[in-house]
Amino acid sequence: MAASDSALPAGAGAPPAPAPAAPPAAHPPLEGATRVIGTIVLATATFMNVLDTSIANVAIPTIAGDLGVSANQGTWVITSFGVANAITVPITGWLTQRIGAVKLFVASVLLFVLTSWLCGVAPNIGMLIFFRVLQGAVAGPMIPLSQTLLLSSFPKAKAGLALALWSMTTLVAPVIGPLLGGWITDNISWPWIFYINVPVGIVAAAGTWAIYRKRETPTRKLPIDSIGLALLVLWVGCLQVALDKGKELDWFESPLIVGLLLIAVVGLVVFLIWELTEKHPVVDLSLFTRRNFWTATVTLSVSFGLYFGNVVLLPLWLQQYMGYTATMAGMALAPVGLAAVLLSPVVGLTIHRVDTRLYSTLALLVFALVFWMRSRYTTDIGMASIVIPTLIQGIAMAFFFIPLVSAALSGLPPERIPAASGLSNFCRILAGSFGTSISTTLWDNRMTLHHAQLVEHMTNADPAALRTFEALRGTGMTAEQGTAVVNRMIDTQAAMLGVNDVFWGSAVLFVAMIGLVWVAKPAKKGGAGGAEAAGAH
Numbered sequence: 001m002a003a004s005d006s007a008l009p010a011g012a013g014a015p016p017a018p019a020p021a022a023p024p025a026a027h028p029p030l031e032g033a034t035r036v037i038g039t040i041v042l043a044t045a046t047f048m049n050v051l052d053t054s055i056a057n058v059a060i061p062t063i064a065g066d067l068g069v070s071a072n073q074g075t076w077v078i079t080s081f082g083v084a085n086a087i088t089v090p091i092t093g094w095l096t097q098r099i100g101a102v103k104l105f106v107a108s109v110l111l112f113v114l115t116s117w118l119c120g121v122a123p124n125i126g127m128l129i130f131f132r133v134l135q136g137a138v139a140g141p142m143i144p145l146s147q148t149l150l151l152s153s154f155p156k157a158k159a160g161l162a163l164a165l166w167s168m169t170t171l172v173a174p175v176i177g178p179l180l181g182g183w184i185t186d187n188i189s190w191p192w193i194f195y196i197n198v199p200v201g202i203v204a205a206a207g208t209w210a211i212y213r214k215r216e217t218p219t220r221k222l223p224i225d226s227i228g229l230a231l232l233v234l235w236v237g238c239l240q241v242a243l244d245k246g247k248e249l250d251w252f253e254s255p256l257i258v259g260l261l262l263i264a265v266v267g268l269v270v271f272l273i274w275e276l277t278e279k280h281p282v283v284d285l286s287l288f289t290r291r292n293f294w295t296a297t298v299t300l301s302v303s304f305g306l307y308f309g310n311v312v313l314l315p316l317w318l319q320q321y322m323g324y325t326a327t328m329a330g331m332a333l334a335p336v337g338l339a340a341v342l343l344s345p346v347v348g349l350t351i352h353r354v355d356t357r358l359y360s361t362l363a364l365l366v367f368a369l370v371f372w373m374r375s376r377y378t379t380d381i382g383m384a385s386i387v388i389p390t391l392i393q394g395i396a397m398a399f400f401f402i403p404l405v406s407a408a409l410s411g412l413p414p415e416r417i418p419a420a421s422g423l424s425n426f427c428r429i430l431a432g433s434f435g436t437s438i439s440t441t442l443w444d445n446r447m448t449l450h451h452a453q454l455v456e457h458m459t460n461a462d463p464a465a466l467r468t469f470e471a472l473r474g475t476g477m478t479a480e481q482g483t484a485v486v487n488r489m490i491d492t493q494a495a496m497l498g499v500n501d502v503f504w505g506s507a508v509l510f511v512a513m514i515g516l517v518w519v520a521k522p523a524k525k526g527g528a529g530g531a532e533a534a535g536a537h
Contacts, residue, residue: 026042028151034211038153039162041207042146048200049142049167052116053081053137054177055311057312058187060328061319066190067125071316072440074246078312080129081136082433083240087233087514089426090283090380091419094224095141101217105145111138114200120191142278144422148482149212173267175337179313182330225282228275230249235267236430243437247444284419284427293420295520296408299513303364303400305435306506310371310438312444313502316405318386321495324378332386339394347402360517363400366392368510375504407520439502443461447498452489456462 030038056063056077064074095104115135122128147166154162184192242260249257275281288294315333318324324332347359373389408424409417477485 003150008173027152029155035153035513037207038211039150041165041204041211042150042153043166043169044200045105045208046143046146047173048197048204049139050169050173051177051180052139052194052197053078054173055181055184056081058178058315058319058326058333059190059193060312060316062185063128063190064125064325067128069125070248071320072247072444073125073244075312075316075436075440076086076125076129077132078432079240079244079436081139082131083132083236084136084435085140085291086426086429086433088137089144089429090140090232090422091224091229092144093185094222094282095420096145096217097220097222100219101145101148102208102212102215104141105149105212106209108138108141108145109201109205109208112142113198113205116194116197116201120194148217149208149215158403172337172341173340175334178330178333179327180330182325182327185326188397199346223280225275225278225280228271228278228282231267231271231274231361235264235271238267239264240433240437243434243441244488247441253296253370280341284416285423287416287420287423290411292410292520293408293412293424295426295516296404297424299360299364299516300408300424301431303367303510303513304428305431305438306371306509307367307435308432309435309439310374310503310506313439314374314498316440317443317495317499321492326385332383333390335387335391336394336397339391340397341394343395343398344402347398351402351406354406355522357517357520357522359399359403360407361398363398363403364510364514364517366396366399368424368507370396371503371507371510375500375507377500377503379492392420410521441497442505443495443502445493445498446501450497451494454493472508 021146023356029035032280060074060077061071063077067074099107112135115131115138118131119128119135122131150162181193184190184196239261242257242264246254246257251257272285275283275285288297311333315329317325318329318332319326351359370389370393373392377385405424409420411422486531
């Protein structure tokens with residue numbers, strides 16, 4: 001049975017879970033209560049990590065308001081975490097072999113606790129983003145290592161059961177995250193979405209150390225591609241900052257944005273050249289010569305970027321323009337995990353018998369249907385009409401991640417699985433951060449366009465406009481008050497039309513991805529695409 005990939009940053013994303021970073025040490029499986037407790041503490045740490053990415057989405061408008069920045073700037077709280085997390089994924093294997101899986105996992109959990117507390121006490125948006133970068137960086141090893149330690153706790157015959165138990169935590173977190181985040185934001189204060197990690201993380205770290213400290217994996221000194229890593233940080237960081245600040249600084253009219261983009265392009269080119277010639281590359285780019293790997297990875301990354309960007313966009317629209325509280329926005333997002341919980345075990349049990357391209361096509365068609373439904377939203381839409389596409393989206397999630405990861409890893413020798421999984425997840429997580437920035441920027445641009453078009457019709461020559469102003473004057477409003485009310489109505493309509501445009505464009509792109517899925521060869525049944533693939537997402 002395969003684990004499901006459904007929970008990254010977003011109230012409903014996918015867990016950044018590469019395959020085990022290193023082979024488990026040759027320790028006998030745990031038995032009885034010890035194995036149960038070990039599974040619980042590892043799952044708790046995973047749950048905390050995934051929950052923290054999903055819990056923040058509905059709080060973004062409140063965080064932005066409290067810290068005196070725009071909602072677009074508030075999304076940096078999400079993108080900064082994702083970028084830092086993506087960068088540390090490729091080096092998890094190297095860190096594991098240098099430090100040991102148990103020590104690295106416990107250190108990662110404790111540092112996650114510390115950075116969570118720092119996020120909660122951040123006095124301004126700059127410090128909050130800085131601490132979120134640190135939090136994302138230290139979180140990188142947590143999920144793959146939780147799988148490594150979990151697999152070492154079970155007999156090989158029960159590896160599927162172990163991964164199924166692990167996956168349940170990543171599926172439940174997207175349901176609880178938005179609800180909990182909304183409730184905390186409305187009833188306590190947003191810093192507590194970070195503070196709650198402190199007791200949970202301490203318990204998880206202590207329990208892991210108590211059970212696994214004598215089951216440490218072997219360590220050895222390996223060289224690290226420090227130049228490749230530095231180049232990776234350089235081009236990814238510059239590109240993300242350019243995407244985040246481009247709208248604010250008017251894109252190519254800003255020397256800073258032009259400079260960042262130039263550095264990103266040059267850095268990427270040098271990075272590619274270096275990695276292709278380095279003996280111990282931080283990223284094994286030769287994997288992209290395999291048709292199944294590059295088609296599945298590109299499909300997974302682009303589709304996840306679309307999905308995640310829109311998952312961030314939906315609560316922003318609901319709270320800023322539709323009058324939803326954080327709790328109500330959380331309720332609108334939470335049902336996404338319900339269908340995934342029910343269907344993921346089915347996919348896991350049948351993935352070795354069904355062409356993965358069929359499952360992936362089904363997922364992409366359902367995603368397209370969901371976003372087409374959302375592209376038809378109006379300003380008087382009710383909660384039920386928002387929740388129904390969210391429920392349907394859970395079906396797509398169940399059939400999306402497992403088949404694409406299985407296809408990406410199909411035919412690879414076991415020793416290349418960790419590198420391939422790490423690279424695939426790096427691309428996916430990075431795409432999620434880029435997707436967030438691009439989606440919010442496109443929404444803002446389309447909203448501005450629609451606002452200008454609507455204002456053109458609000459003239460004395462338009463009978464509808466005249467009737468509106470006359471009705472407002474009839475309520476006793478002054479001309480200035482009436483104009484303010486009309487402008488707010490136009491803002492609401494423009495925001496709705498803008499978000500519809502983004503949803504519709506996303507639906508079209510999901511359909512386009514289907515063609516790329518069928519460029520791949522049929523994934524081999526079993527083998528590398530089997531249990532290893534299950535743990536690769």
